[in-house]
Amino acid sequence: MNIDNLNKQQKEAVELVGGPILIFAGAGSGKTRVLTHKIAYLVQEIGLPPENILAVTFTNKAADEMKQRVQKLLNMDVSSMSVGTFHSISARILRREIHALGYDNNFVIYDQDDSKALIKGVIRDMELDEKTFVPKSIQGHVSKYKNQMVDYEYLNKTATGYFDEKLSEIYMHYQRALQGNNALDFDDLLLKPLELFSEHPSRLEFYQEKFKYVLVDEYQDTNRPQFEFVHALSSKHRDICVVGDDDQSIYSWRGADVNNILNFSESFGDSNVIKLEQNYRSTQFILDCAWSVVSRNSSRAEKKLWTENEKGEKLSIIECRDERDESWKIIKIIRNESLNSNRSFDQIVILYRTNAQSRAIEDALRREAVPYQIIGGTKFYERKEIKDVLAYLRLIVNPNDGISFDRIINFPARGIGKTSVEKIHSLAKEKDCSYLNVISNPEGLDVGQKQKKSLKEFSDLILKFKNSYEKLDAATITTDLLLDINLKNYYENQNTVEAQDRWSNVEELLNSIVDFQDLKADNNLSDFLEEVSLLTDIDRWNEADKAVTLMTIHSAKGLEFPVVIMAGLEEGLFPLGGSSYELEDLEEERRLFYVALTRAEKKVYLSHANARRRFGGPPMPTIQSRFLHELPLEMLDQVENNQVNKIKSSFNEEKISIVPKIKSTANEFSIGDQIEHKLFGRGKILAIEGNGSAAKLTIQFSGNIRKKLIAKYANLTQLKT
DNA sequence: CTTAAATACTTTTTT
């Protein structure tokens, strides 16, 4: 292994072994290189076996990349190394150990939706007013307390007033319900290992021996349970190395505590601190602008990034009329970058503060046929049709999962209404068993004959698959299941584009199950379910696609792009919030702005609109973000309203000019035709199955969207060239 | 119990 290509501080960080190490790694300072080289160094020079290394990353994607890079450096198999997010590492441990805490090892992981549904049920059972105890907000409270490691007993003891008192009771019932369903929420995933360690010290010792060296990336965004986790694991050997940057701490709203990094030395005992301050990513101008903003924050660790890179281009400020104008100008910029600066679409990212901003931009990109990829928003695995199918699979793996049961007991409709469901619930409570158990023998249930028959069929279906799920692979089970419940017909009979869409999403789910199995032969259904619950948006991102990427700034953490376009620089939107800011909140917004700027290598555009619509209302006037005023004027290029056209004059607009539209009757399509769809915009017909108005058309739309639509429902407009 | 119509809600960021 060669480390001569590292700078002095990087080398020091790699070679220093023994005792706690804190690496302050500024944006673009080569932190990933240091981490991968350090791991390789531990294996090759120190002789530590890969299975004794634990490396925690922020996304699963980062974990995979890290593993691959270490493998390449060492040219040996490192698959025994534990690399992953806190949540996935914990899930792996719990999969083996959680029976010691009174759960079953085949537990399911509840996402926010599931856990909200469970809380809603608890609130109803307690007969509380849902206006006072809004499930979503209660879930937020409970999650916050769990992140702070406050349990319901403590909350109950310290409660002042009716609300807190009831909150602690909901919290308690929720926690019991989770256990009854044999389910963990995201917060439990971090808390249960700590419970395991304190109740069974021998298990802690086991993992301390297993993970002799612990590395943590993005340490500034760890919360209390995560701190306790690494602290416990490393307290024996004291071999821990954390990497982070307090200026990039952007997750305090979900319990991350920047003091974890600021107080590292006190918490872990005498330690070495290394600062990586040379930036290899960005131009001088970008770095100076970023510094000019973030240095206004108080209570930062002392450090300053520098670079040997050229000054580069000034940052461009784009003034827009409203969000539609903004989208339009962004497209001009993209075309300009691609035609005149010869950049491919994948070198450009559009960043925004809130997911809702993506819609206007997306519409414009689609209209103008610019290929794009959106990260976030409604995630694939959170779509209703996907969750419905997953609920079946989850119930097969874990028959105690009441939330999944409720989701599918009448989907597709099988004549089980609200009253029947309530009767199932109360009988299950009475007999202290699962819902599935109740309906497997519906005789004791006070429901109609038709319902009894239907319930029995449902329970037989689930049990049939349950008996075979360990023998059969996940794809086979899913295929059989879809046939059994006849989901394809269900969607096709609706004869709408939306239903078509939903079915094609289900097909995509099936594909992803097949992909998952191909990756590792011994992966079963339960492993697949765990993986999808812990996937990040970024994990599904295909960098290789030649498309512009759209994402929130939070999602962009750790990434870099030649060109960054940041939209919506207005007070109230970025910085986000109402009229009064807590200073701390404002400082986090400022760090977020800093993160956004430092993603850029060459060029930054900052746009703001003079008016913006919210909730589909009329455009409301806005004022410029204060962050724009915190940048040094001499590094800015003000592009006045309507001047975007003049950025470079050779810009060629002809490509998207008006193509005459001719309404077409449905049966005259042929392969290769250009068409326009109301929702998906322009596209090209790739294939036709069947004929006449019932023909199924496979159409490639921009933004890497491919759809199968039925001619008579799709309402397509044919474009004649 | 199912379907259609009315109304409520969304926009903080995510594991």
Added chain:
DNA sequence: AGTATTTAAG
């Protein structure tokens, strides 16, 4: 504006 949830009619 678009979607989800609740209520009313069949």
